[in-house]
Amino acid sequence: MERHVLESLLAGDDEASVMALATLRSGATYWVADRAQPAGRHAGVFKGRLQRMRMHGLEPLGLERAVQLIRENGRPVRAGMIDSADRTWTTLLFLTEDGSALVACAGWPLPVVRGEPPR
Numbered sequence: 001m002e003r004h005v006l007e008s009l010l011a012g013d014d015e016a017s018v019m020a021l022a023t024l025r026s027g028a029t030y031w032v033a034d035r036a037q038p039a040g041r042h043a044g045v046f047k048g049r050l051q052r053m054r055m056h057g058l059e060p061l062g063l064e065r066a067v068q069l070i071r072e073n074g075r076p077v078r079a080g081m082i083d084s085a086d087r088t089w090t091t092l093l094f095l096t097e098d099g100s101a102l103v104a105c106a107g108w109p110l111p112v113v114r115g116e117p118p119r
Contacts, residue, residue, distance in 0.1 A: 001032040001099060006080075009095065009102045016062030016105045020082055020091040023107075027085040036076035036097040043070045046092070046106075058108060063092070066104035070094055073103050083110075 003024065010021040024030060050063045070077060078099055082091040093105040 001080075003030070006030060006032065006082075009100075010093075010105070012102065014062060014065075016066070016091070016107050017102065019061060019089070019107050020093060020105050023084045023089055023091060024082050028082045029085070030080060030082040032080035032093075032095065032099065033078045036078045038076055039070050039074055042077055042079065042094065043067050046070075053108065060106050060108035062104070063106035063108070066092070066094065066106040069104035077103050 007021060007024055010017050010024065012018075046063060047067050050060065050067060053060055053063070073096075076097045077094040078097065080093045080095065082093065084090070088110055089107060090110055091105055091107040094103040095101065096103060
């Protein structure tokens with residue numbers, strides 16, 4: 001998927017989409033899966049990850065809402081990631097099966113590895 005196409009899909013006004021768009025425009029790397037996976041699979045996996053993140057004191061931006069939106073969508077979704085150029089933030093996104101619309105996105109800070117400065 002071309003960068004400008006992904007940018008156009010991140011036109012929402014929710015905090016996670018705004019952050020994702022700003023990160024992408026600041027030189028982030030990204031990828032979008034070529035194939036869609038069942039919505040229930042993604043929702044189940046990320047509900048578990050949300051619980052584990054919260055156990056470690058991290059509240060990911062928009063992940064609870066993303067899980068809900070994926071379940072409500074009920075159709076297969078294509079996953080993608082946007083990683084900030086300095087490797088301090090990551091965004092998870094879910095697109096419709098054909099990649100024409102954003103279903104949901106969420107983001108969280110990446111952990112700093114001890115002994116290594118942020119890139």
